[in-house]
Amino acid sequence: MAKSVKLSFPVVSFRQLETPFANSGRRNYFATVDLANLPDLTDWRKINVRDPKLTGSVPRKIRESVNTNHEMFVFMNRGIVLSVKAASFDNKTNRVTITLSNPEQHGLLDGGHTYNILMDERGQLEVAQYVKIELLEGFSADEIPDVVDARNTSNQVRDQSLMNLEKRFEEIKQAIRGEKYAELVAYKEHEILDDGSTKPIVIREIVAILTVFDRDNFTPQTHPINAYRSKAACLKYFKDRESSYRKIYPIATDILRLYDHIQKYLPDLTTGLVLIAVTCPEVNLASRRALLPTRASGRRNCCF
Numbered sequence: 001m002a003k004s005v006k007l008s009f010p011v012v013s014f015r016q017l018e019t020p021f022a023n024s025g026r027r028n029y030f031a032t033v034d035l036a037n038l039p040d041l042t043d044w045r046k047i048n049v050r051d052p053k054l055t056g057s058v059p060r061k062i063r064e065s066v067n068t069n070h071e072m073f074v075f076m077n078r079g080i081v082l083s084v085k086a087a088s089f090d091n092k093t094n095r096v097t098i099t100l101s102n103p104e105q106h107g108l109l110d111g112g113h114t115y116n117i118l119m120d121e122r123g124q125l126e127v128a129q130y131v132k133i134e135l136l137e138g139f140s141a142d143e144i145p146d147v148v149d150a151r152n153t154s155n156q157v158r159d160q161s162l163m164n165l166e167k168r169f170e171e172i173k174q175a176i177r178g179e180k181y182a183e184l185v186a187y188k189e190h191e192i193l194d195d196g197s198t199k200p201i202v203i204r205e206i207v208a209i210l211t212v213f214d215r216d217n218f219t220p221q222t223h224p225i226n227a228y229r230s231k232a233a234c235l236k237y238f239k240d241r242e243s244s245y246r247k248i249y250p251i252a253t254d255i256l257r258l259y260d261h262i263q264k265y266l267p268d269l270t271t272g273l274v275l276i277a278v279t280c281p282e283v284n285l286a287s288r289r290a291l292l293p294t295r296a297s298g299r300r301n302c303c304f
Contacts, residue, residue, distance in 0.1 A: 004085070004101040007039040011096050012130060014089045025138035029087050031096055032074060035066075035122040035129045041115065044100050044107030047083060047144055047165065062117045070127050079132030080111035081151060083144060087135045098135060105141040110151040159235050160203050161188035168239060169203055175249040176206075176256070204231040207238045209259050210252060216244040 010033075017028040066073050083106050086099040100106040108115060118131060139147060145165045163169065164187040176182045185206065186199035193199060211227045211234050218224045226233040238245060248255070 004099055005043075006097055006099050008095050008097040009033065009037045009039050010094055011037075011089075011133075012094075014094075014096055027087070027137040029089075029135040029137065031133045031135070032130050033133050035118050035125065035131060038115070038118060038122070038131070039098075041082075041108050044082075044103060045112070046103040046107060047105065047148060048108045048110070048112045059113055059117055062114055063121060066118060066121055066129055067125070070129065074130040074132060077114055077131060078111065079134060080115050081109045081134045081136065083107060083109045083136045083139055083147070085137070087137050096135075102141065105139070105144055109136065109144070109148055159232065159239075163235065163239060164188045164203070168242070171242075171246065171249055172203070172206065172252070175252040179253055181256075202231075204235055206252075206256065207231070208234040209255060210245060210248050211237060213248050213251075213255055214241070214244050216247070217241060 012032040012034065014029065014031045017030065019026075019028060062077065065076055069076060082098065084098045085101045085106055088097050089095070090097070114131065118129075122129070136147065145162060148165060149162055169187050173182075173187075176185070181201060184193070184199050185201045185203055187203045191199045208227045208231045211224050214224065226237065
């Protein structure tokens with residue numbers, strides 16, 4: 001567990017929303033903050049299900065709004081939501097102090113796009129601009145994914161982001177640890193590399209490939225057609241049958257290399273459909289097609 005950190009910053013206003021559940025330790029606070037005084041949350045973003053991107057229609061509208069709606073932005077924007085261990089307010093200095101101790105439980109919970117853009121724009125604003133901050137105090141690590149799921153509604157959060165927050169992919173991460181592509185896998189939305197480019201491999205693709213080799217639930221009569229038809233369906237299947245995937249993890253890297261080998265070399269060896277023998281003879285034709293690009297497609301997306 002990380003060492004507790006206290007962040008203190010001045011606010012324009014601070015209020016507690018009274019609820020019947022204060023005795024449980026769960027409390028809800030609201031503050032209005034000058035953008036110039038926003039705290040640095042760089043190390044406290046893990047529970048945010050998306051790595052917010054700075055391009056696209058939503059970021060563009062936020063950027064335009066903060067620069068043009070000087071008196072209305074605080075009312076128009078949904079603001080920023082933080083999960084904190086504790087929050088206190090000094091009414092003599094008008095300063096809020098928040099305590100953060102566990103990156104899996106505390107930090108930026110919602111409003112990642114807003115936070116990134118405001119930190120980017122605040123140095124060049126000609127007039128003071130303000131944003132709402134909501135503080136959720138006393139919520140456990142087990143409760144946070146449910147709160148995140150409920151709060152992130154402006155754009156639908158993909159299942160993979162919530163599953164990553166729930167640590168559903170930890171065993172896959174362990175299975176591919178040390179491979180040259182391990183750091184290229186995106187487990188949540190908009191994950192980027194150090195150079196700012198998007199991570200080229202999405203965890204849904206890996207799950208779909210591994211699904212083909214699930215011998216517990218597929219037979220010559222029951223085929224894993226979702227491996228090529230619906231990667232989203234594969235995620236749900238994975239979530240419901242994690243024990244079956246554990247049998248696959250010891251050979252996961254071999255399976256991914258096989259997939260890459262087929263993607264890379266098969267287009268040079270065939271001009272049409274080729275039937276190949278894969279590791280398990282029981283894998284049916286439909287499943288094999290999921291692994292096979294055609295020459296016409298020109299796809300050679302080799303990552304593993």
